[in-house]
Amino acid sequence: MNCPYCQSANITRNGLARLQNGISHQRYRCLECSRRFNERTGTPMARLRTPTATVSMAMNVRTEGMGARATARTLDSSHSTILRWEQRLAQKCADWSPPAPSDKDITEDVDELYTRVHGNFSPSRLRWLDD
Numbered sequence: 001m002n003c004p005y006c007q008s009a010n011i012t013r014n015g016l017a018r019l020q021n022g023i024s025h026q027r028y029r030c031l032e033c034s035r036r037f038n039e040r041t042g043t044p045m046a047r048l049r050t051p052t053a054t055v056s057m058a059m060n061v062r063t064e065g066m067g068a069r070a071t072a073r074t075l076d077s078s079h080s081t082i083l084r085w086e087q088r089l090a091q092k093c094a095d096w097s098p099p100a101p102s103d104k105d106i107t108e109d110v111d112e113l114y115t116r117v118h119g120n121f122s123p124s125r126l127r128w129l130d131d
């Protein structure tokens, strides 16, 4: 691991930080610039005390269409917290995504896509889609 501020590999362990669920994670101090950081520094998860798995699960169920309040009830959180996580991640996603080329079309290759409407279909019944 390198210092996220000056990229130096000259770092030392500097205590533990405890997350909401009691799990601790290692903190580090840079011996070059003296700044402290942990593995979440510089990510959307920086300064959150919620485990990454919880935020990830919230974003997954929101992507699947579950409402913010239902997601909050499921994860024993508040809907405003869920919306704040979304906002935080959306801002970072924009930073991470390279800009789309303005002079080219963007094409997605989709190998398989199944949608359930009024019950289940086995994939073999949808074989005609490939023809």
Ligand SMILES: [Zn+2]
Binding pocket: 003, 004, 005, 006, 007, 008, 030, 031, 032, 033, 034, 035
């Ligand atoms: Zn540093």
